[in-house]
Amino acid sequence: MSIINSKPQLYTRQGLWSLFLMCVFPLHFWTLILVFRDLSWLIDRSNLWDAITVASYGMIFAFAESLLVFLIAMLLGFLVPKYWDQKHRIALLSSLILVTALWAMTSQLFVLLNITLPAWFINFFVQQSHPLRALYEVGLVLVTPTVLIPTYMILKSDKVLQVVLDFMDRITLLSVFYLLFDVIGLIIVVIRNV
């Protein structure tokens, strides 16, 4: 018996599809940015056709990762109280995915943009008796509000909920476009492997 049938109050097909597309968006967006960044050295390394192939693999890996994130997010949805309707549930999970993705992007941007943390900030940790523990604590202090505030706003404000749902609508279109890239990537990978 499928989850969808047994728990109609949790997810509909449309809801799951929206959630999946929200997983697709940040992962593909990031992959594409880095693929374009890599393109010139990939061409230098061998040729344009190989560079396109590497990009194709990248899209397929991004698709696989999207599926995994989607499954995890869907399962997390079971932890959400049942009296929340689907709109709230999907909006909440989507915002969590986006916030987590933004934090993951931020951590990589430090390296990509050669950003170094200010000396006073680093010194603060160095001076602690347990620098790593302090780092995690500061990280928690920074991350927690970015998770809790959207959650609270989505639950309490219909206006915020509507903004999130509208945003999701727009992103959905872009995500479908990314999925088209995945299909093209898959065709290229199949051609290279037959």
Next chain:
Amino acid sequence: MKNQLNRRDFIKLAGLMPLSILAPRAGQMLGSPPLSGQNKNVLVVVFDAFSARHVSMYGYQRDTMPNLARLAERAVVYHNHYAGGSFTTPGTASLLTGTLPWTHRAFEPKARVAARYVTRNFFSAFQDYYRIAYTHNGWANILLEQFHAQMNELVPWDTLLLRPYFGFVLDLFKKDIDNALVAWTRNVDIKHYGYSYSLFFSQFYEVLRDQQYTRLEKQFPRGIPSTGFADNDFLLETATDWIGKKLPHLPQPFFGYFHFLPPHGPYNTPLEFIGKFGSDGLKPIDKPFDIFTEGKTYGQLLEKRNEYDEFLLYVDREFGRLFDYLETSGLLENSWVVFTSDHGEMFERGIDGHSTDALYQPLIRVPLLIFEPGRKTGMDIYAPTSAVDVLPTLSHVTGHNIPDWTEGVLLPPYAPTDPDPNRRIYMVKANQNDGSAALTRASTAIIKGHYKLLYYFGYADRGMDELIKLFDIDADPEELVDLYPTQKDIADELLKELKTKLDEVNKPYL
């Protein structure tokens, strides 16, 4: 004809091993002739990106290869040996086919040789031998796969890799491994680059990988030796042990081609060799930037050089161990062992590594040592020799006909005559030239006597249609004084010869 053993056949054959040990004696007892003196095993050991300019016995200031120097006292040592190309694909193809890149046509990275050389190579020349090959290097493996039908056993590339998590990539994308691994690396290897295509999985992957690698990372503080791809890590000692133990059990005579990645970058040497050269005060000559410069500073190049030289110590230790295996098993008495490389490496003129289009000596001069069965004394050969000479020479000394398609000559002292003092040695790099098209953009070199002429053409993007340099490599081994402006007559003569050769090799593709 494909003649590959499957596992079941091998087990059956292994069951016959005791018989194969007894057979020669039984044969002698029955009056059949003993094995011919020429019918010996052949073992070609290639260490990738190994420049002769960094080997102590070739005059380098650092004692990078103490074991090799000790063993060289029993070998024929070639002091002016040249690779056919300056990176894996053309260099390896030249060694394996006995032809130059403009003949075998494997110009580009990951290229394959022209179809006619699929049956013209070491493995086809030794059809009566058991033929086995292995390489860590993915690009060299592309060539070995092309010659697979001529072998009895091509050891799968991933056999000697640590491969903790990427097995599925190799299994799923067998026919496009190189691209799949580049993509996989860019997806998951956040530790090395600091960023990755994957936002989440790369973080999780690092945790898994770190747990598995903690012990090894202590042993290899610069990183575990790797082909440069994520999860393509390996230990050279594992390869040494595997081959050392496998060879005595192969059907004899065998022809073995084993192509190891070190000292190719990344130069991840074990802890015991780190710092061996870093503070010895070596000050290489600060050479002027070349047209192909990558803009690396003197300090950056020195740091890379130190790492490379320390990595050579690892190569040396493992070659010593392989040699011990051969000696202990008795194979050395019955085998020709060749030690060489596919191309060199350079750390000068603002360039490090071998991705450059330049063709300076550190990139093309590689070691060549031949350990002859039973030889107890060393011999030094100073005549210029080429990678394409190895195939005809080994064919000759093992009693095979010298293939008429090889472009090499018999190496001294195995040739019946003295080396030709006017012999021309060629090198070619044309990594952006389609193998089926005439050469329009290439780096080429001709060595004749003590002169070396470099001829670069087609580099319009670097603001030149052609560039010519002439060096006296005996008087000026560091290639500091370009004689082209002052010795135009010699340069013109060499250039004419080189251009005549280029016209000849281009003709079928015009």
